[in-house]
Amino acid sequence: MRILLVLAHPLQESFAASVARTAREALEASGHVVDLLDLYAEDFDPRLTEAERRAYFDVPYDTSAVADIVARLRSADGLVLVFPQWWFNFPAILKGFFDRILAPGVAFIHDAAGGRIVPELTNISLLFALTTTGSPWWLVQLYMGNPVRRLLKRGIANFCSKKLVFRMLSLHDMDRATEARRQAHLERVRKALAAI
Template structure:
């Protein structure tokens, strides 16, 4: 089984990046035959800006841009998608949102048909979300951020495309007490990536 782990953080040596590596470690620990590719969006220079070429692809008057096609090819080879990112303003960073905006295209991730119904095309791609936050879960829940998080990400993005969200974890650093404890939890998440699909 192969996982694509997509990371959105400007620093290669960040705790977020280390979490992605820990998730990959867990994937290998679960089964030595598993594989994982870590896509570091910042370091790879992915352009998150939805542009005129993306709009033409959305309208299906032109093919998707080459960089989008390359990302879709990565996803086509994956048995699971894992998104690892810091929590910015109670959501995902703009870079990751832009990656979704551009890559999850009409015709590939979903399709609007003539009678107004959406055809969900990513039912084969389980998704796992791993956010890293600087607050605590009590605050996250108290103000309704947890509910809006689930609505926006799990339902609004992935359910729209039919991609099942099998795990949705926000690691709040103050609750764990140390970066090491968060990394240990990330390994456990990795171990569960493919065991949840069996």
């Protein structure tokens, strides 16, 4: 498989960067081709432009400003997202990736009758989210209702692809995680991706 591995963290020495390296190593060891898209290193601009918003319902929608990344997504069979959760949500740069790259004509098309959007990411057969959160499990799950998982699974996965394997691996309470817990999480990531 060809995997687009998207990293959304500004620090090269971050734990998220370690997760991305581990994911890449596991995937490549299993024979997959990995295309690493480090949003910060590639200076991705997450801002939807005025022109992009005004043309959102045009057919075809103009993705020329992000054509390189759109081409990388279209050539992938799977998408692996690596990011921290900040304020129970995505980093702004990853939200901008969704806004600008998962665009009409790329990830979906608008139903002409005004109904549900039609999934267009038929090339993507798996979506993995590898994430961390500073909050403990019970706060994310029980109090907040795991909003990031819900948005990825019910929103992006279901609205962009008809049949997709979705999995999310999270390290909770990251700010207090010991080195042993961090290493155990990296091993979890390694095993999960080696099984693809």
